[in-house]
Amino acid sequence: MNFIDNPRKLRGFEKHLKVEKVSRRSILKGLGITGGFVLAAPVMSRQAFAYETGAGKMPHGVVVDPRVFVAVAPEGTVTIVAHRSEMGTGVRTSLPLIVAEEMEADWSKVRVQQAHGDEVKFGNQDTDGSRSTRHYLLPMRQIGAAARTMLEQAAAKRWGVPATEVKAVNHEVVHSASGRKLGFGELAADAAKESVPAIEGLKLKDPKDFRYLGKGQISIVDLHDITTGKAQYGGDVRLPGMKHAVIARPPVTGGKLTSFDPDAALKVPGVEKVMQVRGWPWPSKFQPLGGVAVIARNTGAAIKGRDALKLVWDDGANGKYDSVAYRKDLEEASRKPGLVVRKEGDADAALKSADKVIVGEYYIPHLAHVSMEPPVAVADVKGDKAEIWAPVQSPGGTREDVAKTLGIPEGNVTVNVTLLGGGFGRKSKCDYALEAALLSKELGAPVKVQWTREDDIHNGFLHTVSAERIEAGLDKDGKVIAWRHRSVAPSIASTFAAGTVHQAPFELGMGLVDMPFEIANISCENPEAAAHTRIGWFRSVSNIPRAFAVQSMVGEIANATGRDQKETLLALIGTPRIVKPAVKDMWNYGEPYDSYPIDTARLRKVVELVAEKGEWGRQVPKGHGLGIAVHRSFVSYIATIVEVAVDEKGKLTVPRVDTAIDCGTYVNPERIASQIEGAAIMGLSLAKYGQVTFKDGKVEQNNFDDFQVVRIDEAPLVTNVHIMPPGADTPPSGVGEPGVPPFAPALMNAIFAATGKRIRSLPIGKQLEA
Amino acid sequence: MIKVKINGQEQSWDGDPDLPLLWFLRDEAGLTGTKFGCGKALCGACTVIIDKEAVRSCITSINDVAGREVTTIEGLHPEGDDPVQKAWRQVNVPQCGFCQAGQIMQAAALLMDNPKPSHDQIREAMAGNICRCGCYQRIENAVHLASTGV
Numbered sequence: 001m002n003f004i005d006n007p008r009k010l011r012g013f014e015k016h017l018k019v020e021k022v023s024r025r026s027i028l029k030g031l032g033i034t035g036g037f038v039l040a041a042p043v044m045s046r047q048a049f050a051y052e053t054g055a056g057k058m059p060h061g062v063v064v065d066p067r068v069f070v071a072v073a074p075e076g077t078v079t080i081v082a083h084r085s086e087m088g089t090g091v092r093t094s095l096p097l098i099v100a101e102e103m104e105a106d107w108s109k110v111r112v113q114q115a116h117g118d119e120v121k122f123g124n125q126d127t128d129g130s131r132s133t134r135h136y137l138l139p140m141r142q143i144g145a146a147a148r149t150m151l152e153q154a155a156a157k158r159w160g161v162p163a164t165e166v167k168a169v170n171h172e173v174v175h176s177a178s179g180r181k182l183g184f185g186e187l188a189a190d191a192a193k194e195s196v197p198a199i200e201g202l203k204l205k206d207p208k209d210f211r212y213l214g215k216g217q218i219s220i221v222d223l224h225d226i227t228t229g230k231a232q233y234g235g236d237v238r239l240p241g242m243k244h245a246v247i248a249r250p251p252v253t254g255g256k257l258t259s260f261d262p263d264a265a266l267k268v269p270g271v272e273k274v275m276q277v278r279g280w281p282w283p284s285k286f287q288p289l290g291g292v293a294v295i296a297r298n299t300g301a302a303i304k305g306r307d308a309l310k311l312v313w314d315d316g317a318n319g320k321y322d323s324v325a326y327r328k329d330l331e332e333a334s335r336k337p338g339l340v341v342r343k344e345g346d347a348d349a350a351l352k353s354a355d356k357v358i359v360g361e362y363y364i365p366h367l368a369h370v371s372m373e374p375p376v377a378v379a380d381v382k383g384d385k386a387e388i389w390a391p392v393q394s395p396g397g398t399r400e401d402v403a404k405t406l407g408i409p410e411g412n413v414t415v416n417v418t419l420l421g422g423g424f425g426r427k428s429k430c431d432y433a434l435e436a437a438l439l440s441k442e443l444g445a446p447v448k449v450q451w452t453r454e455d456d457i458h459n460g461f462l463h464t465v466s467a468e469r470i471e472a473g474l475d476k477d478g479k480v481i482a483w484r485h486r487s488v489a490p491s492i493a494s495t496f497a498a499g500t501v502h503q504a505p506f507e508l509g510m511g512l513v514d515m516p517f518e519i520a521n522i523s524c525e526n527p528e529a530a531a532h533t534r535i536g537w538f539r540s541v542s543n544i545p546r547a548f549a550v551q552s553m554v555g556e557i558a559n560a561t562g563r564d565q566k567e568t569l570l571a572l573i574g575t576p577r578i579v580k581p582a583v584k585d586m587w588n589y590g591e592p593y594d595s596y597p598i599d600t601a602r603l604r605k606v607v608e609l610v611a612e613k614g615e616w617g618r619q620v621p622k623g624h625g626l627g628i629a630v631h632r633s634f635v636s637y638i639a640t641i642v643e644v645a646v647d648e649k650g651k652l653t654v655p656r657v658d659t660a661i662d663c664g665t666y667v668n669p670e671r672i673a674s675q676i677e678g679a680a681i682m683g684l685s686l687a688k689y690g691q692v693t694f695k696d697g698k699v700e701q702n703n704f705d706d707f708q709v710v711r712i713d714e715a716p717l718v719t720n721v722h723i724m725p726p727g728a729d730t731p732p733s734g735v736g737e738p739g740v741p742p743f744a745p746a747l748m749n750a751i752f753a754a755t756g757k758r759i760r761s762l763p764i765g766k767q768l769e770a
Numbered sequence: 771m772i773k774v775k776i777n778g779q780e781q782s783w784d785g786d787p788d789l790p791l792l793w794f795l796r797d798e799a800g801l802t803g804t805k806f807g808c809g810k811a812l813c814g815a816c817t818v819i820i821d822k823e824a825v826r827s828c829i830t831s832i833n834d835v836a837g838r839e840v841t842t843i844e845g846l847h848p849e850g851d852d853p854v855q856k857a858w859r860q861v862n863v864p865q866c867g868f869c870q871a872g873q874i875m876q877a878a879a880l881l882m883d884n885p886k887p888s889h890d891q892i893r894e895a896m897a898g899n900i901c902r903c904g905c906y907q908r909i910e911n912a913v914h915l916a917s918t919g920v
Contacts, residue, residue: 086866087866088864088865088866088867088903089865090865219859219862220862220864222864222867223859223862223864224850224859226864226867226870226871227850227855227858227859227864227870227874228803228843228844228846228850228855229801229802229803229804229842229843229844229871230803230844231867232802233805233868235796235802235805235806236802238800238802244797268786269785269786270785270786270789297785297797298789298793298794298796298797298798299793299796299797299806300786300789300790300792300793300794300797301785301786301789301793303809304786304788370902371866371868371902372805372807372813372815372866372868372869372900372901372902372903373805373807373866373868374806374807419866419867419868420866421805421866421867421868421869422866422868422902422903423866424902450806452809453807453808453809453810453812453813670862674862674865674903674905674908675865677904677905677907677908678865678903678904678905679904680904681901681903681904681906682902682904703808703809703810703812704808704810704812704813704900705810705812709900709902710904710906711897711898711899711900711906712892712893712896712897712899712901712906712909712910713893713894713896713897715893715904715906715907715910716907718907719907
């Protein structure tokens with residue numbers, strides 16, 4: 001194997017050598033149990049994939065090693081490590097379930113243990129990009145199969161029979177010829193002496209024998225704790241002597257503290273100390289913004305103390321950021337040629353010669369994540385060692401950043417991952433953990449930094465703001481012959497590098513250059529846009545504005561040509577084929593194109609599935625309308641039909657939503673349904689209310705009263721989820737994010753059908769009341 | 771000295787009488803099941819039951835509950851088997867789970883007041899509790915289930 005061509009693989013290789021040296025003791029200690037698999041022989045191969053994924057190219061790659069992920073105790077309990085973060089997708093259950101399935105473990109005897117941040121040991125831990133199942137289905141199966149094989153070998157030796165005569169079945173190994181059986185626990189010590197089998201030779205279970213995978217009858221492991229208040233989130237960690245802190249941060253991105261007066265704050269009962277927090281100049285990735293921290297015996301006192309602070313800020317260059325003016329700039333830019341990022345045929349000429357040109361200008365504002373748990377972290381820094389407890393999507397990245405920020409070796413940093421009270425991309429940025437680490441170091445005591453909801457909305461890493469302009473040229477038969485899409489939005493890359501004015505390839509690949517329609521003349525352009533606040537990943541990322549624009553335009557074309565929305569959509573998708581956009585190194589969610597191409601046959605099929613199950617074309621009452629949209633993102637295919645009702649006052653309700661998803665081979669259909677149900681709510685929230693605006697550089701919204709999200713009394717009455725049965729060997733693809741993008745355009749198309757009003761600017765707000 | 775009974779146990783506080791009950795519960799009494807989501811009674815994550823009524827502990831001062839009886843998620847049922855909790859598990863309501871203690875307390879208070887709420891009554895009673903993951907369909911189903919017997 002040649003690792004030299006890719007430096008990241010080289011790092012992964014070195015890491016593997018280190019894993020071999022881990023002693024029996026440390027593995028057992030690491031898992032915190034007695035007994036277990038402990039092996040002398042190294043596990044080298046991690047390349048024997050039946051399909052290729054981008055997993056190996058992620059920082060620190062993949063570790064396929066039962067010694068790292070599985071332990072069997074002599075009394076029979078199997079402990080399986082979850083190395084990804086749980087934020088509501090169910091991954092903390094799904095990944096260990098895959099291991100248990102392949103290992104023939106009885107799920108009722110499995111205990112899940114959350115990994116701390118250590119990518120050298122566990123492989124990549126970035127829980128984002130809807131990647132966990134797609135990258136880990138096969139590695140987790142291999143880990144389980146390796147563990148099962150070792151248990152079988154141990155039993156065969158004990159009985160003096162060939163290993164081919166024994167079989168693991170539901171937590172036991174059975175020799176059917178003699179009727180002998182041994183429990184996993186009884187075999188644990190012997191199995192630990194077996195060498196780890198080569199991954200290439202592992203026999204994986206036949207999917208028809210699956211007991212758990214694809215069935216959906218297993219509840220999440222934290223269900224009981226969640227319903228009884230025992231589940232531990234970031235702010236629930238309690239350490240002896242722990243202080244409670246809140247921080248006043250610069251109200252304008254890049255602003256600095258000029259002066260502060262702590263006297264009134266210090267008089268608040270319970271407040272113990274007021275101190276400055278170091279800030280980094282903007283942009284500086286995830287480094288803290290700085291400000292003034294109030295330290296108290298409880299969070300209530302800290303908040304009250306912060307309210308009493310007298311603060312003077314220098315707002316700096318972003319003090320003029322104004323969303324009204326900025327929108328004009330973006331829209332102006334979208335009307336002029338920009339950097340061409342995909343070109344096929346001659347869109348300019350075809351638009352000039354077209355019989356009819358339809359122009360749609362769409363606007364999607366900044367959005368805040370507002371996970372129900374605002375950012376929070378606990379840190380205990382002693383000398384050159386740091387321990388963190390935090391709800392982070394990036395345990396490995398957090399460890400790296402804490403080490404760099406404190407100037408200590410990464411090996412001296414322990415990152416304990418709590419449950420995340422929602423993430424949606426906000427908790428991929430560990431700034432709050434860095435703040436806690438800095439404060440703990442200075443205080444010499446454990447400290448919890450709690451963000452308030454206002455902090456979350458004022459000082460987050462917002463979803464970008466964008467103007468999307470599409471021109472579609474039609475010939476005299478109504479066929480679309482030209483497509484020009486200009487997308488103007490500040491890039492997430494601006495949070496990492498000053499002077500960024502163009503979208504990064506990973507943003508362009510989210511619904512702009514990967515547009516799947518069969519059109520002869522295509523031009524995708526990205527005019528310049530500079531950022532004036534911190535831009536970050538938000539669930540579904542750039543797919544939200546792009547799907548909104550593209551799928552709304554499909555509705556506009558249907559209206560202009562007097563055709564059915566679904567038929568117009570299928571005509572645009574065109575023939576079943578693999579789309580090969582003329583884009584150099586097109587970003588494909590980090591996946592190899594051969595395994596995960598843009599397959600219009602699959603795109604058509606989800607449209608047809610949702611149309612059938614969602615009864616497209618059904619008669620709806622007066623004032624109701626149906627809308628449809630489809631979008632491929634995170635290498636999954638999703639189509640949504642929304643039924644809307646708009647009353648005479650412009651009040652909008654959603655009687656029914658149907659969504660079809662093709663996410664390839666899947667693990668837990670029950671959690672897929674919950675993700676898609678939730679995506680409809682998030683889609684409805686951003687469509688109805690979602691916007692963060694700036695004036696004089698400051699965010700104008702504060703809390704759930706002015707940054708509203710959908711509540712239960714506005715939720716769709718019914719959301720039906722239709723999961724496409726996977727084709728043979730269809731690789732798994734994303735679930736967490738792809739449900740959101742098609743919702744808003746399907747709703748807009750439905751509103752148009754109901755009212756004749758075309759909404760091109762989000763949020764809807766009062767637009768229907770006029 | 772303020773005295774308050776929490777989950778059947780008497781607790782006392784001689785600090786700031788304006789301290790929100792939420793922070794007394796979480797940071798002074800160590801009952802972290804009650805969550806902080808907004809601090810302004812807008813999201814319901816901090817919901818507790820005081821004398822059979824659902825109350826937002828983030829805007830209720832410790833002084834306001836002096837001498838009264840507070841029930842938090844930890845005290846709803848000794849084994850966690852209140853019909854609402856059981857229904858929540860049967861329907862697999864939670865995604866991230868963070869808002870669910872508040873949702874469950876709100877639903878339990880609703881059923882104390884109205885054992886057979888209608889669809890509209892459920893939606894109205896639960897509208898103060900935000901779930902950003904969007905578990906609303908299941909929340910509604912679980913309240914129905916709890917009201918009809920788990």
